[in-house]
Amino acid sequence: MAKPKSQKREANVSNASPPLTQENFEKELKELAKKAKEETFFNHAVDWVGTTVRAVVILALAAASSSVSQLTLSPVYGAIPASIWHDKLVNAACFLGWSGSFWLRRNVRWRLIDLLPLIAFYIPAVQYFLFNYSNTFGATYGPLITELLTVAPLLLFSASAVGLVLEEFGITGKWQSVPGIASFVFLKITSAWSANVIQSTSYKSVLLSRVSWQVQLAASYALLAPSKLLLYAVPALLHTAIFNAHAQTPWATQALNSSLQAEGYRLIARQDSNTGYISVLESVSNQFRVLRCDHSLLGGVWTMDQSHNPVVGEPVYAIFTMLEAVRLIEAPVSVPDSEAHALVIGAGIGTSPGALMAHGINTTIVEIDPVVLEYAVKYFDLAPNHHAVIDDAVHYAAQVANDTTQRYDYIIHDVFTGGAEPIALFTDEFLRNLHRALKPDGVIAINYASDLLQPSTHLIIRTVLAIFPSCRIYRETATPTAAELLAAGQDFTNMVLFCRARSDAAITFREPVERDFLRSGARKAYLVPKHEILRGQFDLEDMRDVLRANDTATLEETQRKSAVGHWNVMRTVVPGKVWELW
Structure with a gap:
C-alpha cells in the first residue's frame, strides 16, 4: 500500500540534514578538525x-x-x-x-x-x-x-x-x-x-x-x-x-619412464642445472645412451657389448672422435703424450677429454655446468683423473692467457647450448686468449655447428682465420648435393677447424697407428678427418670484419635461424615424444 503524502513528507524530513544551528555548526567543525588531524x-x-x-x-x-x-x-x-x-x-x-x-x-x-x-x-x-x-x-x-x-x-x-x-x-x-x-x-x-x-x-x-x-x-x-x-x-x-611428469618427484619419474618405454627409451637420471635441463637417456631398442641438455644432445655412447673391448666408450656421433685428430697434426718437434698438456673447453659426455687422458695426456676440463661434469663421470665413464675447472670459459681463458706458467700443447674448443654455440666463445677477444694459452707449436681444434649458407658462419670463419691463419676445415658428413640443399633449404652441419698457434706451415695429419684408435671401431672409421671444406667456399674478402665482444648483435638473428635448424635436426635423432616428455 502506498504511503500517504503526509508520511512521505515526514520521512523526507527525518532523512534531511539537521537544521543549521550554532550548536550543530560547532559540532561539524570539531568533526572536520578531528578528521584532518587523523589524516597526517x-x-x-x-x-x-x-x-x-x-x-x-x-x-x-x-x-x-x-x-x-x-x-x-x-x-x-x-x-x-x-x-x-x-x-x-x-x-x-x-x-x-x-x-x-x-x-x-x-x-x-x-x-x-x-x-x-x-x-x-x-x-x-x-x-x-x-x-x-x-x-x-x-x-x-x-x-x-x-x-x-x-x-x-x-x-x-x-x-x-x-x-x-x-x-x-x-x-x-x-x-x-x-x-x-x-x-x-x-x-x-x-x-x-x-x-x-x-x-x-x-x-x-x-x-x-x-x-x-x-x-x-x-x-x-x-x-x-x-x-x-x-x-x-x-x-x-x-x-x-x-x-605432471616434468615434476621431479619419485612418482613423476616412474610415470615418465612408463611413457618413455612406449618410445623404446628409459630415463636414468635428470636434474635442472645452470645451463638447462640435464638428463641421461638410454635407447633400449637401439642400445645407446645420450646426455641431454634442454633440446640438444651433448654426446652419446653405444651400450651394447663390444667384443673388441674399447679402452674408452664407443661414441655414437662421429664429430667427437674427429676432434681427437688434434693429436695427429704433425708438429716441428713432436711431444710425447706423457709430457703433453691439453685444455678442453666444454666437457660434454667426456668423449674427447677421456680419449686424451687414455693416451696419457695431462688434461684440464673447463665446464660451466657442474651437473654435466658429474653425469659425464657417473654415467659415461669419464676418468676422474683430470683437472676439473667449474667456471665460465671466458673468465678462465682470460686468466690463463695472463698466466705464462700455463701453456698447452692441445686445445679442444667444443661448446654448445640452447640450440647454438654461445656467441661469447667465438669472439675475437676469446679466441685470442686461447691463442695466447697455446705453446708456440701448439694446435687447436674448434667445433662449430651451423648452417653454411648463413652469413654468420662466414663471420665466425673469418674471426678464427684472422687469429689462426694456418687452418684446415672439415665437416662431419659429405657435402650434400644441389638437390638435397634445395629440398632442405639449409646446409646445417658440424665442422671442425684444425689450426696451428704460430707456425705458417700447412696442417698435415700423420698416419694413425693402432694405439691411436684405443681399440674403438668408431675411431677407426671417423678419427681421421675426411670431408674438407675449402676456403674458397667462404667469404674472406675483408679479414678485418670479425666478431667482437661488443658487437655480437649482428649474429643474434642468424643464430636464431640456426637454432631452429638444429631443433629440426634433433627431432630426427630422438623421437619428438621423448623431447616432449622430459
Missing part, C-alpha cells in the same frame, strides 16, 4: 608504502613467472627458439593489461588480483598439454602459442591489477604516465635478474627446479590474493603433483 603525513606515507609494496610484489611475481616460463619451454623447444617471441609477447601483454585495466574492472565479475593465483596454478597443466603438439607447432611458433595461452594472460592481468593498485596514488596531469613506465622498467629489470638467479641455483635442490618454481610462484600469488576462487585451482594443483 604519516598516515598518507603508510598508505603510499602499502600501495607501492603491493604493486612491487605483483610485478616481482610476474617477472619471475615470465623467466620460469622460458625455462620450462627450453627442454621442448630450446632456449633460443623459446626466446624468439617472448619479449614481444611480454611487452604486448603489459601494454594491453595496463591500458585496459579500467575496462577489465568493469567487465570482469571478479577482482583482477584474485584471478592471478588461479591462472598461475593452471600454467603447468596447460603447458603439459600443449607440449604434446610441439611437432605440429614447430620451433618458431610453438613457444608463441604456448605462452599466449599460459604466461601472457598472467602478465596481462598482473599489469591490470598493478594499474588499479597504483590508481590509489591519484596521480594526474603530466605525471600520469610515470607509474606505468616505472612499473614496466621494474618488470624488465626484475625479469632479467630473476632468470639468472633461478637458473644458476636450480641444480642445488629439487625445490628449485622449473616446475617447483611454477608451483611456488602460484602459491605466492595465492598468499597475496586469497579468495574462494582458489577452490577452482585444486584440479590443476593435483594434476601437477600427481600426473
Whole structure:
C-alpha cells in the first residue's frame, strides 16, 4: 500500500540534514578538525608504502613467472627458439593489461588480483598439454602459442591489477604516465635478474627446479590474493603433483619412464642445472645412451657389448672422435703424450677429454655446468683423473692467457647450448686468449655447428682465420648435393677447424697407428678427418670484419635461424615424444 503524502513528507524530513544551528555548526567543525588531524603525513606515507609494496610484489611475481616460463619451454623447444617471441609477447601483454585495466574492472565479475593465483596454478597443466603438439607447432611458433595461452594472460592481468593498485596514488596531469613506465622498467629489470638467479641455483635442490618454481610462484600469488576462487585451482594443483611428469618427484619419474618405454627409451637420471635441463637417456631398442641438455644432445655412447673391448666408450656421433685428430697434426718437434698438456673447453659426455687422458695426456676440463661434469663421470665413464675447472670459459681463458706458467700443447674448443654455440666463445677477444694459452707449436681444434649458407658462419670463419691463419676445415658428413640443399633449404652441419698457434706451415695429419684408435671401431672409421671444406667456399674478402665482444648483435638473428635448424635436426635423432616428455 502506498504511503500517504503526509508520511512521505515526514520521512523526507527525518532523512534531511539537521537544521543549521550554532550548536550543530560547532559540532561539524570539531568533526572536520578531528578528521584532518587523523589524516597526517604519516598516515598518507603508510598508505603510499602499502600501495607501492603491493604493486612491487605483483610485478616481482610476474617477472619471475615470465623467466620460469622460458625455462620450462627450453627442454621442448630450446632456449633460443623459446626466446624468439617472448619479449614481444611480454611487452604486448603489459601494454594491453595496463591500458585496459579500467575496462577489465568493469567487465570482469571478479577482482583482477584474485584471478592471478588461479591462472598461475593452471600454467603447468596447460603447458603439459600443449607440449604434446610441439611437432605440429614447430620451433618458431610453438613457444608463441604456448605462452599466449599460459604466461601472457598472467602478465596481462598482473599489469591490470598493478594499474588499479597504483590508481590509489591519484596521480594526474603530466605525471600520469610515470607509474606505468616505472612499473614496466621494474618488470624488465626484475625479469632479467630473476632468470639468472633461478637458473644458476636450480641444480642445488629439487625445490628449485622449473616446475617447483611454477608451483611456488602460484602459491605466492595465492598468499597475496586469497579468495574462494582458489577452490577452482585444486584440479590443476593435483594434476601437477600427481600426473605432471616434468615434476621431479619419485612418482613423476616412474610415470615418465612408463611413457618413455612406449618410445623404446628409459630415463636414468635428470636434474635442472645452470645451463638447462640435464638428463641421461638410454635407447633400449637401439642400445645407446645420450646426455641431454634442454633440446640438444651433448654426446652419446653405444651400450651394447663390444667384443673388441674399447679402452674408452664407443661414441655414437662421429664429430667427437674427429676432434681427437688434434693429436695427429704433425708438429716441428713432436711431444710425447706423457709430457703433453691439453685444455678442453666444454666437457660434454667426456668423449674427447677421456680419449686424451687414455693416451696419457695431462688434461684440464673447463665446464660451466657442474651437473654435466658429474653425469659425464657417473654415467659415461669419464676418468676422474683430470683437472676439473667449474667456471665460465671466458673468465678462465682470460686468466690463463695472463698466466705464462700455463701453456698447452692441445686445445679442444667444443661448446654448445640452447640450440647454438654461445656467441661469447667465438669472439675475437676469446679466441685470442686461447691463442695466447697455446705453446708456440701448439694446435687447436674448434667445433662449430651451423648452417653454411648463413652469413654468420662466414663471420665466425673469418674471426678464427684472422687469429689462426694456418687452418684446415672439415665437416662431419659429405657435402650434400644441389638437390638435397634445395629440398632442405639449409646446409646445417658440424665442422671442425684444425689450426696451428704460430707456425705458417700447412696442417698435415700423420698416419694413425693402432694405439691411436684405443681399440674403438668408431675411431677407426671417423678419427681421421675426411670431408674438407675449402676456403674458397667462404667469404674472406675483408679479414678485418670479425666478431667482437661488443658487437655480437649482428649474429643474434642468424643464430636464431640456426637454432631452429638444429631443433629440426634433433627431432630426427630422438623421437619428438621423448623431447616432449622430459
